[in-house]
Amino acid sequence: MAHEALLTEPTDVTLFLDYLASRGRKESTIRRYRYDLQDFYAFVSVELEEDRPPASKRIPPSLLEGYFSLLAEGRHYHAKTIKRIHTVLLRYFSFLHSTQRIASNPMTGITAEEAVTERLQEKDLVFPAEVKKLFHSLRSDAGLSARQAAVRPMLAPRNLLMIQLFLQHGLRLQELSTLTYRQVNLGKGELAISEFTGNPRIVQLSAAEKKLFFQYFQLIPEPVRPSYPHHPVFVAFDFQRQTYRWSYENDAPKNLTEVAIQKMLREERRRAGIDRSFSAKHFRNTYIVNELKKGISPEHMKETLGLQSILTLNKYISFVNQADS
Template sequence: MPNQETPQTAIDFVLDLEKRGRQPSTVKRYKYDLEDYLAWIRVNELSYNDRKIFTHWFVQSYFDFLINERSYSYRTLKRVYSVLNQFHRFLISKKIIGENPVSSIDLHNDGEERFTDDMFITEDEQERIVEIIPSEQGLTENQLKAHNLLSKRNLSILTLMIKHGMTLHEVSAIDTRHISFIQKELLIPNTEQTAKRKIKFNQEENEILFDYFQSIPVSVRPAQFSADPFFVAFDFQRLTYRWSYEEDRPKRLTEIAIQKMIRQEIQRAGLRKGISAQHFRRTAILKAILDGDDLEQIQNHFGMKTPLTLNRYLDYVEHLSQQPS
């Protein structure tokens, strides 16, 4: 496991496993799962000493990635949970951290339990989120300075998630070449899908996205029809959009940053804790079913790898139909 990118704490953890007599096959699996998590830290451009990586929301973002993008089974998720839980307990024993961020992780056991009402968002909650974004309610003095610059970006992101069920990964991966304001459509960037997926915007949605794009200062605005990221990271200290000098283009907004934005807007709207991008996606899929859309079209529209994914939604719809009106 030791290499130039492996922190000493991880090396020490694996050595401790070996000293305690764990089977070589078990140690090998722990190494694999732990290195994959360390790669997630690097992908999000954080250091191994950054306190952010020891927070609940950061670890949760990793499990959300495993669930949404890799489609890990619940059994595999539990295995990864066990590895990371023991790793962070090891860090506590060495007095490197004080609390275990893994202990309160939600694994979203979507494969083994039925949907419940709280796994979706209501129309009132959707309206409240959309209403709060352009408002100044609950913002700190520092947040107010950037609000006019970021509200259009944040509204664009929430529009894609709430109306079209796009995932964190899909939103972050959008380049300007993927979107056409003239055709009012977006090509979903997803390398795992052989068929190209497109979503069509109505006039209001198209205007929201275009207004955001136009609000970016020309000097740091992504070039249209290029590989420049559509959603750009923001520098709150300098109050401007960030530039990647390594790539010589605007800096892409990460999935972690999008998650943080959603969490802040949910809190500002006074809604229940735990609402995430997954809630938006589930609700968009459920709405398509309730609207009577063709199931095959729904599967293609939302990029589902198998029609079996829809079964839980259909079971939930049946459950709703049996409730007293």
């Protein structure tokens, strides 16, 4: 082994550092990576109130968001330093995901720019006029080719539902893409967010959202419709065959991936005639700002969003206070 492991070093970290050594990385680079990963795991252990570093699969995006907030707002690290640490964690979790040591990558959606940004700006939100145009477009066939119009009734409810969950509940991209049938209880009108993508919590659905769920499920042909607990809720669509897809490898409906959801957002944005780019993160930002403007307390928002630290909300609180002043 080209580097010396500490007794408290998680196995995943050791494997990753061994991988870097096998790729010819310098010892100084490996020492720097180890230091950054040790610091991150020390933060995680404190947040989870555990004596030993937790398994990597138990680290949700909320912990990473809290960590970057600590670096920027608690420790006041320079942007260059935060970007370097972001690169370390991105490569680390990408390695774990590619080697199937974790089911999903918690760094997805956490960009270097967001990691270093201490201030929220107007451009980080989805504007009310854009939301109106987007929902109007989702309910319209205007501008579609005959082929696109033929499948629109099958796709629009799914896309509308996903955007609704982003905007009205602040769900993360990963939380939505990994949602399974066992997490949906339409009788109670609840979504149970998994501990693998965030703090375990219950999201209460409105009557309109429950109706959208029922409509979406009924539009999926029964042979490929989510019906077992492990089945993904949001299913990929086959435009050639004009139907929802089945994964023979997983013996389940084919999961709509994070990349596919991002592509859907881009296509719906363009179709609505919205020129500027925005992502799932913009919807989450908008949700948080809107809730704070309603007078919802930061403590309540922390629980609602499954955040590990209230520090994550500081830039939103500052934005709202500045807008009110």
